[in-house]
Amino acid sequence: MEGTFINNIYTVILFPLWVFLLIILGRLLNVIQSRRVISLLTLASTLYGVIFAVVTFLYMLKTPDYVYENSYAFLRIENYTLNFGVFVDNLSVIMLLVVTTISFLVQLYSTNYMYKDRSFPRFFAYLNLFNFSMIGLVLSPNLFQNYVFWELVGVSSYLLIGFWYKKPSAADAAKKAFLMNRIGDFGLLAGTIAISYFIYRYSDEASLATVPFSNIGNIGDYLYSYTNDAVFVIICVLLLFGSFAKSAQFPLHTWLADAMEGPTPVSALIHSATMVAAGVYLIARLYPLYSLSDGVMNFIAIIGLITALICAYFAITQNDLKRILAYSTNSQLGLMFLALGAGAYTGGLFHLVTHAYFKSMLFLCSGIVIHSLAHQQDIRFMGGLRKYLPLTAACYLIACISISGLLFSGFCSKEMILSGLLKNNHYIFAVGFLIVALMTAFYMFRSYFVVFEGDFKGSNVPLKSPFLLNLSISILAVFTVFLGIFQKGFEHFIKFGNDIAQSENLLNPVFISVSIAVLGIFLAFVIYCKKNKIIKPKILYQLSYNRFYIDNFYDFLSKKIYYTISNICAFIDKYLVDGLVILAGLNTRALSWVFSKMQTGNFQSYLAYAVIFLAISFAVLMFAYTMIMQYAFLSGVS
Amino acid sequence: MIELLFDIGLYHYLILALILFSIGFFGAIVAKNMLKVLISVEFMLTAVNINFIAFAGFFDNIKLSGFVFSLFYLAVGAVEIAIALAIFYLMFRTKQSVNTEDYNCGKE
Numbered sequence: 001m002e003g004t005f006i007n008n009i010y011t012v013i014l015f016p017l018w019v020f021l022l023i024i025l026g027r028l029l030n031v032i033q034s035r036r037v038i039s040l041l042t043l044a045s046t047l048y049g050v051i052f053a054v055v056t057f058l059y060m061l062k063t064p065d066y067v068y069e070n071s072y073a074f075l076r077i078e079n080y081t082l083n084f085g086v087f088v089d090n091l092s093v094i095m096l097l098v099v100t101t102i103s104f105l106v107q108l109y110s111t112n113y114m115y116k117d118r119s120f121p122r123f124f125a126y127l128n129l130f131n132f133s134m135i136g137l138v139l140s141p142n143l144f145q146n147y148v149f150w151e152l153v154g155v156s157s158y159l160l161i162g163f164w165y166k167k168p169s170a171a172d173a174a175k176k177a178f179l180m181n182r183i184g185d186f187g188l189l190a191g192t193i194a195i196s197y198f199i200y201r202y203s204d205e206a207s208l209a210t211v212p213f214s215n216i217g218n219i220g221d222y223l224y225s226y227t228n229d230a231v232f233v234i235i236c237v238l239l240l241f242g243s244f245a246k247s248a249q250f251p252l253h254t255w256l257a258d259a260m261e262g263p264t265p266v267s268a269l270i271h272s273a274t275m276v277a278a279g280v281y282l283i284a285r286l287y288p289l290y291s292l293s294d295g296v297m298n299f300i301a302i303i304g305l306i307t308a309l310i311c312a313y314f315a316i317t318q319n320d321l322k323r324i325l326a327y328s329t330n331s332q333l334g335l336m337f338l339a340l341g342a343g344a345y346t347g348g349l350f351h352l353v354t355h356a357y358f359k360s361m362l363f364l365c366s367g368i369v370i371h372s373l374a375h376q377q378d379i380r381f382m383g384g385l386r387k388y389l390p391l392t393a394a395c396y397l398i399a400c401i402s403i404s405g406l407l408f409s410g411f412c413s414k415e416m417i418l419s420g421l422l423k424n425n426h427y428i429f430a431v432g433f434l435i436v437a438l439m440t441a442f443y444m445f446r447s448y449f450v451v452f453e454g455d456f457k458g459s460n461v462p463l464k465s466p467f468l469l470n471l472s473i474s475i476l477a478v479f480t481v482f483l484g485i486f487q488k489g490f491e492h493f494i495k496f497g498n499d500i501a502q503s504e505n506l507l508n509p510v511f512i513s514v515s516i517a518v519l520g521i522f523l524a525f526v527i528y529c530k531k532n533k534i535i536k537p538k539i540l541y542q543l544s545y546n547r548f549y550i551d552n553f554y555d556f557l558s559k560k561i562y563y564t565i566s567n568i569c570a571f572i573d574k575y576l577v578d579g580l581v582i583l584a585g586l587n588t589r590a591l592s593w594v595f596s597k598m599q600t601g602n603f604q605s606y607l608a609y610a611v612i613f614l615a616i617s618f619a620v621l622m623f624a625y626t627m628i629m630q631y632a633f634l635s636g637v638s
Numbered sequence: 639m640i641e642l643l644f645d646i647g648l649y650h651y652l653i654l655a656l657i658l659f660s661i662g663f664f665g666a667i668v669a670k671n672m673l674k675v676l677i678s679v680e681f682m683l684t685a686v687n688i689n690f691i692a693f694a695g696f697f698d699n700i701k702l703s704g705f706v707f708s709l710f711y712l713a714v715g716a717v718e719i720a721i722a723l724a725i726f727y728l729m730f731r732t733k734q735s736v737n738t739e740d741y742n743c744g745k746e
Contacts, residue, residue, distance in 0.1 A: 604666065611663060
């Protein structure tokens with residue numbers, strides 16, 4: 001029975017695409033207008049995916065090391081075959097499970113949340129497009145298909161961020177996200193082509209040239225032996241740039257916070273749980289390649305640590321509720337990169353899974369809050385919402401506890417990362433990790449205390465939250481609380497090399513990290529709940545509030561420097577290149593004007609021209625003759 | 639300097655011919671009256687004849703072919719001017735003008 005499911009797993013990719021086309025065409029042809037039908041179709045397609053994911057997952061649990069690959073030749077050039085198809089192994093089935101379940105819950109949520117929006121069908125069409133591309137990305141059998149779906153994910157993210165395209169800030173944010181992602185995609189494409197080139201050129205196995213994920217270990221070994229160190233590192237860094245842009249890591253992190261201009265369910269689905277995790281997923285996929293070089297691994301870890309630190313720091317002072325969560329996402333993604341780079345492979349991926357659940361829950365909670373306060377996002381105008389939205393407050397609190405690493409699933413995944421770091425003797429990274437954990441606890445509980453405790457500071461009374469919204473966050477809360485149980489199973493299910501049995505001597509790290517989380521919560525409690533006056537170090541506050549001026553720097557880079565350069569180029573193009581062309585035309589025109597003016601029709605002028613021409617040609621002939629004679633005499637030839 | 643002026647040589651003739659030719663050419667292209675143009679053409683013919691005679695006198699004292707040729711050339715010039723006058727007469731009958739600016743049919 002499982003065989004039928006696994007053999008037909010490609011339909012999981014195609015179903016959302018079909019629904020997407022159905023909604024778009026149905027709207028065009030005025031066939032499907034009903035919002036209920038649209039949302040039911042979407043939910044059905046995602047539920048279909050959930051069922052397939054669960055069945056496949058259960059089957060994979062029973063048969064360890066089972067790998068299913070089914071692909072068709074898409075492009076054939078001599079002995080080079082580019083395949084498109086599906087590839088299922090432990091990693092992709094976990095991702096499939098995460099993507100489909102969160103997608104389902106978010107769609108359930110948006111059925112209610114977006115119901116009053118005029119563009120409801122468009123929203124669901126985009127959600128389906130995203131589902132299609134994300135599932136396609138997760139089930140890609142090779143790096144080329146991965147790249148195609150990588151771009152599709154970027155496009156659907158662009159469409160969804162700019163969903164309210166009439167708002168200028170949303171349109172700008174969409175463009176920013178797309179451009180930042182393009183920078184990374186360029187690196188990914190260049191790296192992919194480079195790998196393909198080296199494998200095709202030097203190895204005997206042409207089938208490896210499309211970089212199939214089933215054989216990535218061999219490809220890594222080949223590539224390592226065919227290239228020297230510098231080239232190998234450059235290829236890896238190019239590939240990593242794709243991951244950095246998609247997961248909003250340090251040099252390219254600025255788009256994620258602006259992406260919050262999109263509707264809240266989009267933030268919950270794409271910009272916290274699934275799409276931004278694609279970068280982490282790709283690193284996990286190509287892990288055998290990266291792990292060949294210590295430099296590359298350290299690079300990943302350092303970038304991750306920088307991102308985690310600065311984004312946690314930024315999150316402390318933000319006033320927009322969604323921005324706090326966005327920077328929190330950013331910082332947690334940094335922790336995943338840190339874990340992967342420092343060798344805590346299983347821990348990083350487990351954190352991906354748990355983080356996906358509790359972060360999407362946080363976003364959905366923030367959506368409820370924003371919805372009930374009539375689109376108020378500033379936390380300074382909230383407060384005391386626990387009385388009005390008790391369930392939301394409880395869920396938010398659960399997620400906060402979890403993300404701080406105090407209890408529940410977040411505790412388990414953070415413990416795994418920390419013990420992985422300590423096991424691989426990365427003490428500096430461990431210290432950085434603890435600092436991030438402290439800041440995480442602090443800013444998450446700051447947002448909790450400011451939003452849900454104290455007195456209400458808004459003007460109109462908050463609305464009650466509808467049943468569907470409560471249902472989806474409750475299900476996510478259940479996931480958040482109980483996912484930690486599967487930690488042991490996960491360690492055996494997803495492993496790299498002999499990277500198991502991390503959980504020995506756990507006592508010390510547990511004590512340290514829990515006490516640090518408690519410290520952070522206590523600080524937040526003292527400052528924001530008890531309203532103790534604190535001295536705000538002004539410079540530090542400003543730096544954090546303005547995000548180290550990195551956005552301003554990019555603005556400067558694009559508006560001043562880039563515009564100046566392009567103005568210079570435009571000037572050169574307009575006046576030099578175009579000028580030459582115009583000059584050629586003008587030259588002909590001027591000559592023809594002169595010649596036409598010369599045709600007076602008066603015989604005397606013709607006479608004059610004839611004599612002048614004769615005189616000139618005679619002078620030239622004489623000159624040439626004398627020169628030739630001179631030369632002949634000088635060289636002795638006469 | 640005095641010798642240059644009074645000891646007449648080939649160059650004096652050539653320069654005289656050049657001056658005559660230039661006057662003729664100038665007259666031919668600027669004259670407003672058609673008859674003046676014809677007279678100027680005669681000037682140019684005469685200048686060329688002077689050249690012939692000068693070269694013949696200085697270099698060819700035996701065969702005298704230059705002199706003979708200049709005689710023929712005078713005759714040819716007379717014939718030319720007769721034809722030119724005939725053409726001019728015919729054109730004058732249609733244009734009713736001696737002004738050269740009216741003779742701009744070369745454009746058509």
